[in-house]
Amino acid sequence: MFSKACEYGIKATIYIAVKSMHQERVSLKEIAEEVNSPVAFTAKILQSLAKSGIIDSHKGPTGGFQIEESRIDIIKLHDIVHAIDGDDIFNGCGLGLKQCDARQPCPVHHKFVVIRDNLKIMLQNTSLYELASGLDIGLTHLKR
């Protein structure tokens, strides 16, 4: 459903959020360990998330990644997915047609918009805060 990059990006962002809620910066190395993702590849993804303004990065000793605490419940899952995978997943045709809409639909168009709207709404309504909270209190997991 999501690309590998997006999966890593979501997990990393959630982990950064948890640490940020405890006023801690966290290093790439630690993130990759806790999220079980390849270090260098994760670096690329975090780089792009930083450019998108979703996370904040700092170089040097005591550097690392963090998210401004007040923004954690403003950032939605949708923002992360959109930053990494773009909006093809939300707007593209289910059968890959260039043009496909209600007037000139592909055979699965009407069935698909329902599913995809559900997905979109879910992503837009899911805050980074609730994902991070669940992880923080041990209700959910990022490894295994």
Next chain:
Amino acid sequence: MFSKACEYGIKATIYIAVKSMHQERVSLKEIAEEVNSPVAFTAKILQSLAKSGIIDSHKGPTGGFQIEESRIDIIKLHDIVHAIDGDDIFNGCGLGLKQCDARQPCPVHHKFVVIRDNLKIMLQNTSLYELASGLDIGLTHLKR
């Protein structure tokens, strides 16, 4: 959402179904044209769909692909997707964890099962017949 192979496979199968409803076999070449897919790649996909028993193939002149008419409304979109993309899309974890269930969920688990169940139900309830009918009467399109 689906792989390219799956998109081509779905479109091809729908087209074959339309022709089959008119008691016609159809060649690879015609399918690829009508579906706007690369010929040789489409051949591979049809080959595997034939092995899965979803379509019937015949070599030689007057050969081609066809679907037994009585099976067209029994075959579901789910069968096609499953034959090509497997069941990762239905069972895999949204964040790529090897193990992820209601007892040891990833942060997005509960949100995802809802979406995925919707998708699964839709695919299981959508018959090849209704997809082919819509195309046959010009309500939907496979090109563009």
Next chain:
DNA sequence: CTTATTTCGGACAAATTTATCCTAAATAAA
């Protein structure tokens, strides 16, 4: 039987995604 047609199937190639490596740049602290 020969020929033309069509799918089968293996090998190969291109494109994309995933992943690694290494040097540069920033920066905190001694």
Next chain:
DNA sequence: TTTATTTAGGATAAATTTGTCCGAAATAAG
């Protein structure tokens, strides 16, 4: 200022997916 640490970013490699090519096998028709 020097050193150690950490992210940035470019080059490259591996893996996967997508796509091509070509000869083999089947088969219908002359």
